[in-house]
Amino acid sequence: MKKDDLQEDRELVEKAINGDTNAFEKLLVKYEKMVFNVAYRILRNREDAADATQEAFIKAYKSLGSFRRDAKFSTWVCTIVSNTCYDFLRKHKKHKTTPLYYSNDEEETEIALPDNSEIVDPLKMATASELRYFLIKAIEELEEDQKEVIILRELKDYSYQEISEELDVSIGTVKSRLNRARLKVVEKLRKESELLPSDLRQKN
Amino acid sequence: MSCHELQNLISAYVDDELTEEENLLISDHLDSCSECNMLYLEMGAISGMFRDVAEVEPPAGLKNKIMSQVTIREKKEASGMIYHMTWNLRRVAAGLILFFLSMGIGIYPLLSHNMALNDQDSYLSKEADYEEIESFGVRTVAPDKSYEGMAVLESESDYEDEKSDEESEDSDDGVPMLGIMEINPSEDEADGENEDPADDQLMITGEFTDDSLSEDENIIDIVGTPNLVFSFTGVVFGVLMIWYAKPSKK
Numbered sequence: 001m002k003k004d005d006l007q008e009d010r011e012l013v014e015k016a017i018n019g020d021t022n023a024f025e026k027l028l029v030k031y032e033k034m035v036f037n038v039a040y041r042i043l044r045n046r047e048d049a050a051d052a053t054q055e056a057f058i059k060a061y062k063s064l065g066s067f068r069r070d071a072k073f074s075t076w077v078c079t080i081v082s083n084t085c086y087d088f089l090r091k092h093k094k095h096k097t098t099p100l101y102y103s104n105d106e107e108e109t110e111i112a113l114p115d116n117s118e119i120v121d122p123l124k125m126a127t128a129s130e131l132r133y134f135l136i137k138a139i140e141e142l143e144e145d146q147k148e149v150i151i152l153r154e155l156k157d158y159s160y161q162e163i164s165e166e167l168d169v170s171i172g173t174v175k176s177r178l179n180r181a182r183l184k185v186v187e188k189l190r191k192e193s194e195l196l197p198s199d200l201r202q203k204n
Numbered sequence: 205m206s207c208h209e210l211q212n213l214i215s216a217y218v219d220d221e222l223t224e225e226e227n228l229l230i231s232d233h234l235d236s237c238s239e240c241n242m243l244y245l246e247m248g249a250i251s252g253m254f255r256d257v258a259e260v261e262p263p264a265g266l267k268n269k270i271m272s273q274v275t276i277r278e279k280k281e282a283s284g285m286i287y288h289m290t291w292n293l294r295r296v297a298a299g300l301i302l303f304f305l306s307m308g309i310g311i312y313p314l315l316s317h318n319m320a321l322n323d324q325d326s327y328l329s330k331e332a333d334y335e336e337i338e339s340f341g342v343r344t345v346a347p348d349k350s351y352e353g354m355a356v357l358e359s360e361s362d363y364e365d366e367k368s369d370e371e372s373e374d375s376d377d378g379v380p381m382l383g384i385m386e387i388n389p390s391e392d393e394a395d396g397e398n399e400d401p402a403d404d405q406l407m408i409t410g411e412f413t414d415d416s417l418s419e420d421e422n423i424i425d426i427v428g429t430p431n432l433v434f435s436f437t438g439v440v441f442g443v444l445m446i447w448y449a450k451p452s453k454k
Contacts, residue, residue, distance in 0.1 A: 036262035
């Protein structure tokens with residue numbers, strides 16, 4: 001099933017490259033929800049996530065030619081959407097250096113609001129959205145293979161087993177790659193001064 | 205377990221992907237090493253930052269929206285971007301040719317007429333001659349106030365009227381407008397708000413040139429109505445064509 005799936009994607013990509021929009025539509029139908037959810041996890045706003053999804057698919061369509069044949073379309077399109085979301089956040093960033101604790105940016109509360117499944121503490125939500133921004137920034141700065149593995153883990157919620165299948169590498173490789181990726185992210189976030197406030201540190 | 209060893213496993217520990225044995229070793233180390241414990245807490249805070257929301261359904265129209273954009277793109281691609289660009293370039297080129305041709309048709313008779321005037325005027329003193337040549341639409345400095353005709357005209361003209369209503373001025377004062385309309389067909393004259401004294405001088409001296417030699421000539425006589433109409437229309441269409449060829453936003 002998995003192999004067939006992979007083969008099917010490759011054929012669809014091949015057709016889409018040759019101008020078959022129906023083939024691309026099939027890929028879109030297949031991965032729309034996944035891509036939208038990745039965007040939603042980063043942006044926390046349905047409208048923005050829809051825009052990012054659209055942009056990501058258009059980007060993917062434009063750059064189908066540069067798609068590596070040995071890669072998986074789903075992973076590839078995920079890296080594109082996370083990059084699109086990062087661009088989106090960066091453009092909408094009003095202040096980067098304001099300490100998290102005083103952050104009461106309206107936009108941030110807006111991003112946080114649709115996601116009020118739990119009790120909303122504006123201060124904490126702002127802090128979390130700020131942290132998400134720097135997290136996605138750090139992820140975007142990683143090397144490609146580390147980026148892939150952390151995106152699959154954090155944004156697609158894949159298990160180590162699933163990641164190993166998706167990327168066609170051993171579980172040991174997944175472990176070590178993810179470990180290196182996360183160490184780098186922590187290092188980057190430490191450089192962004194007080195990005196890991198004590199209350200967040202104690203949360204887990 | 206050393207700090208280095210722990211750092212190689214910490215991410216899997218956060219994800220609970222280690223064996224029981226490894227877990228025990230790590231938790232022992234974390235209890236005793238504050239630095240590693242800090243790393244663990246930070247990594248714990250990071251992991252799952254994005255995973256705290258449940259899966260949602262994408263908006264209903266999203267797929268079609270994306271597909272319509274893809275299809276538009278594909279159509280463009282099919283007809284070729286270079287082709288599109290050439291068409292825009294062609295429009296610009298055609299627009300520019302039309303623009304300058306029309307300007308030429310309008311201005312050339314004026315220029316030749318003015319030259320003829322200057323030739324006729326050659327008996328005048330050098331100073332006056334200089335004034336004449338300068339006077340056709342290119343003067344940027346204030347003219348010599350001591351010059352006789354100048355002073356008369358200045359006192360006669362009502363500047364506001366000149367600017368706001370060209371035609372009535374032509375008929376009322378019998379003062380022809382030379383060159384003004386063609387040189388600047390749309391901007392300065394139309395808005396009627398131009399308070400720049402240099403412009404006023406320009407107009408006056410233009411009138412003066414013509415006025416001093418022939419009372420009856422005006423721009424329509426010199427250029428001819430069909431030429432004038434053609435020139436004006438051509439300029440407008442030329443500008444429109446160039447405007448239409450500007451790159452679209454998307």
